[in-house]
Amino acid sequence: MTPRVLLTSHRLHDPATAPCRSQGGRAALLMDVRRPMWVARVAATPKGWQLTGNNKSQGHFDAVVIAHNGKCANRLAAPSGAPLVAQQLMRLKLNSIWAVMVALQEPLEAPNGLEGAFVTGQPAKHLSWVANNTAKLGLRHPGHPGLQCWTLLSTETYGRENKVPQEAVPQEVAERVQRDMLAALMSALGRPTAELPRPAAYKCQLWGAALPVNSPGVPCILDPVARMGVCGDWLHDPAAGGAAASMQAAALSGLALAERLAALRGADAEAAAKLAVGLHEQFVPLSNPDIGGFPGDKAAGTLAEAPTGAAPGGRGGGRQGRRQGSGCRGRAPLFWCKPARQVAGPLHPVVPA
Numbered sequence: 001m002t003p004r005v006l007l008t009s010h011r012l013h014d015p016a017t018a019p020c021r022s023q024g025g026r027a028a029l030l031m032d033v034r035r036p037m038w039v040a041r042v043a044a045t046p047k048g049w050q051l052t053g054n055n056k057s058q059g060h061f062d063a064v065v066i067a068h069n070g071k072c073a074n075r076l077a078a079p080s081g082a083p084l085v086a087q088q089l090m091r092l093k094l095n096s097i098w099a100v101m102v103a104l105q106e107p108l109e110a111p112n113g114l115e116g117a118f119v120t121g122q123p124a125k126h127l128s129w130v131a132n133n134t135a136k137l138g139l140r141h142p143g144h145p146g147l148q149c150w151t152l153l154s155t156e157t158y159g160r161e162n163k164v165p166q167e168a169v170p171q172e173v174a175e176r177v178q179r180d181m182l183a184a185l186m187s188a189l190g191r192p193t194a195e196l197p198r199p200a201a202y203k204c205q206l207w208g209a210a211l212p213v214n215s216p217g218v219p220c221i222l223d224p225v226a227r228m229g230v231c232g233d234w235l236h237d238p239a240a241g242g243a244a245a246s247m248q249a250a251a252l253s254g255l256a257l258a259e260r261l262a263a264l265r266g267a268d269a270e271a272a273a274k275l276a277v278g279l280h281e282q283f284v285p286l287s288n289p290d291i292g293g294f295p296g297d298k299a300a301g302t303l304a305e306a307p308t309g310a311a312p313g314g315r316g317g318g319r320q321g322r323r324q325g326s327g328c329r330g331r332a333p334l335f336w337c338k339p340a341r342q343v344a345g346p347l348h349p350v351v352p353a
Helices: 023-028 071-077 084-093 133-138 154-159 169-186 245-265 269-273
Strands: 005-006 032-034 039-045 048-053 056-061 065-066 097-104 116-119 127-132 148-154 200-205 222-224 226-229 303-305
Touching: 039 084, 056 148, 065 071, 071 084, 071 148, 084 222, 084 226, 097 154, 097 169, 127 133, 133 148, 148 154, 148 169, 169 200, 222 245, 226 245
Parallel strands: 005 032, 065 226
Antiparallel strands: 039 048, 048 056, 097 148, 097 200, 116 127, 116 303, 127 148, 222 226
């Protein structure tokens, strides 16, 4: 038995994933947290789950939690001793959306000091979310005090219609996506594209495994016999309120799985069997897979502003908040959004005409 061990691929120096000063952060201090640790293989053995990472065995464990989705999670679970869990992971479908980071040479004047907004009601349906990254935490750029950086996330429709290999985005596609998204931003602001400040640099990236388009409608997945569980923002119990693919759903999913794993400790076979969840539920489509989607709501305008002080912080404008709280898809007026993966690679300088 190897209790209180957490393996994670997060880097110790990564501020977006470092332990927070919260209950979760304090709990991490009670554990043997090993990172960065990319677990490449999990295998069921008579001693428990053997995990392999960094080209060597990391030991045997009582249970495995996969807090991930997509191809990496599927490859990890598929050859393991938990076929029901692997089967459910394979049923999850993710869409693709475009993420654009643009640095403007001058600030873009937005109404009422707008710093982040969901975009609705546009005929072209290009843009879903915009965020002024420079406004977050009072960020400024030394030597370039007037520089203002914005992150733009596309709709699922635009991502699907303009999909390319995300590992090698053609330059001409990146330029077109940048133009389309910036034009959509100005349209949402009710201003002509000609008034857009000149871009100094930009970066376009297709987020290939972005938002879930279906869900089994349960808060977590657990096979108590195999002792493998799954949690994540795509796992959501509608009865709990809020929205699927939100920060709230992610937190509740982790808590739900933790409670079941705690109950599993020392449980007999009959009690353990009752802790199974999510192994046979059918996946159903989400009514609106876009960031900022409110099922059943009709768009009354072009911008639904994120409230002051609740600007996204953290897979949109810099792992901004996924759909926070009951907001994006929910009924309560919380408007934080799921963040887009931070784009890697060099920025494209814009050559003056």
